[in-house]
Amino acid sequence: MPPSRFAASIEVPGLAARRIAADILDGVLHKHRTLDDQLDGTGAHPGLKTLADRDRALMRRLVSTILRRLGTLGHLLSRLLDRGIPTDAPRAQSALLIGAAQILWMDVPDHAAVDLSVRLVQSDRRAAKYAGLVNAVLRRCAREGHALVDEVRTQTLDLPHWLFARWAAHYGEATAREMALAIANEPSLDLTVKSDPAQWASRLHGEMLPTGTVRTLLHGSVTMLPGFPEGQWWVQDAAAALPARLFGDIKDKRIADLCAAPGGKTAQLAYAGAQVTAVDRSPARMARLRDNLARLSLSAECIVADAVEWPGDGDGFDGILLDAPCTSTGTIRRHPDVAWLRQEAEIATLAALQKRLLQKAVTLLKSGGTLVYCTCSLEPEEGEQPIAALLGSESGLRRVPITPSEVAGLSELLTADGDLRTLPCHLPHADARLGGLDGFYAARLVKS
The missing domain is CATH 3.40.50.150 (Vaccinia Virus protein VP39)
Incomplete structure (x- = not known):
């Protein structure tokens, strides 16, 4: 990763953590790399060495929250986007997920979540053209997101359909739903x-x-x-x-x-x-x-x-x-x-x-x-x-x-x-x- 991409993180607190979170999300969702591979060992993201402990913890919580709530986030963003999530710029997708997760489930002020997600796309050549879209969608998420999440209120969205169907068949649907609900919580x-x-x-x-x-x-x-x-x-x-x-x-x-x-x-x-x-x-x-x-x-x-x-x-x-x-x-x-x-x-x-x-x-x-x-x-x-x-x-x-x-x-x-x-x-x-x-x-x- 070019040094210039880390330079902005010095000026804007928290941006580096979100940029690395976006990279790791891209690794999971588009390159099929495990979190363990990207967080530890020889394959770990090189930017992790630059993060303070507090930012590293923020980055981990961001990534785990998004993956834990990925189905709900996808449903929510499909309601807020007229043409769906941009597919030609992974950083725009990551920025929307990161911003929405912070607004809905993390103790981050809405304005900060929006601003940092916009900066995230502005720093990426392919995604920069979506800065206005990200700004508008996340502002709308801050206004309407909680109500939209309450409408669905089902953790079964946050598991692949094939997996939930297997659990329901083997353990019964009621137990499968309890399992899905337990998985939605960050563990001890x-x-x-x-x-x-x-x-x-x-x-x-x-x-x-x-x-x-x-x-x-x-x-x-x-x-x-x-x-x-x-x-x-x-x-x-x-x-x-x-x-x-x-x-x-x-x-x-x-x-x-x-x-x-x-x-x-x-x-x-x-x-x-x-x-x-x-x-x-x-x-x-x-x-x-x-x-x-x-x-x-x-x-x-x-x-x-x-x-x-x-x-x-x-x-x-x-x-x-x-x-x-x-x-x-x-x-x-x-x-x-x-x-x-x-x-x-x-x-x-x-x-x-x-x-x-x-x-x-x-x-x-x-x-x-x-x-x-x-x-x-x-x-x-x-x-x-x-x-x-x-x-x-x-x-x-x-x-x-x-x-x-x-x-x-x-x-x-x-x-x-x-x-x-x-x-x-x-x-x-x-x-x-x-x-x-x-x-x-x-x-x-x-x-x-």
Whole structure:
């Protein structure tokens, strides 16, 4: 990006954050790049280094709000634009989305939201001709937008039709609507702590969930929060923290964590006293896992390999945790880009991979060993169905149902078969920001 495009941000506070937000939105909506790729690592937007923490937080909130409310924003702008959103200038589209999101859902004065969006299009050669249009539409949005949003008042607009239809068919329409409503709220920060969760909940101005996770509404850089430098906790959704606990007492047992990065479950297993072998095919993700373990003063054998091809060590493992690659539709509340990047056709492809990984996991398991399979998907093809197929084809495996006591008495998280199935609308709270869970499935099998 030419330096001149950043020069204006020095003169106009907040413009750089909005310009980078527009770039990242363009990356998601037009170039099919994930938010994670654009926010962290080698592919991160170069302009992020120039932003102060406050502007970086603003940029992240802008992007996540727009992706969380994309369907509603599209409907609203179609009502305010006689000829639809300009298609020949992506920056004009981004400016309209950014301006409208601030007017409708963020604590930004309307005049500032309009002015900065106009400046955004003026600084782009292809979009500059739409400056007047952006100004007029956003001024009208400030006058009429809230009423237009209240007219529709349905979060089903903010999910792709194919995805909501699947959830309605599998979970029932009422539950699917509750899930969509939960996803519309910006989620809390969930932390797995090494010890004394009640004390950490107090220190971090949050609360302790029944499962022991600490949940807080603190935002900003997690590295600045108490306990981070000392390795007292790690970021992990409350639902994601449940599968690793299903092994029971694993002190001194040999556990393989397949598809392990970024390592939250690896950390749980290591802290519980297991001898952990973490396997992941991505060198970059494995490097991040090693960094996380080092900060937490935990250790595991880390192997960069494709789990399907990995031969193991010949001795067999007491336990296998397989957190399989999936469509990740259960994580949309934390990763709203997933809703717009995934396609229904991908489910079958990933289900085939999950089948191969499950078959491999069985071969790595000792007789009498425990296999915990989990995915952060809400699609039955990636959860219940592959487990049913595996049990049907492997006579040496049996399901060990999860009991309510293993999930803090929250029996609503368990299926009739005794598997774990968390939904975004589970764990409701009077403050919607403190409620909800990622969608997870987990089953526990034992090799006879």
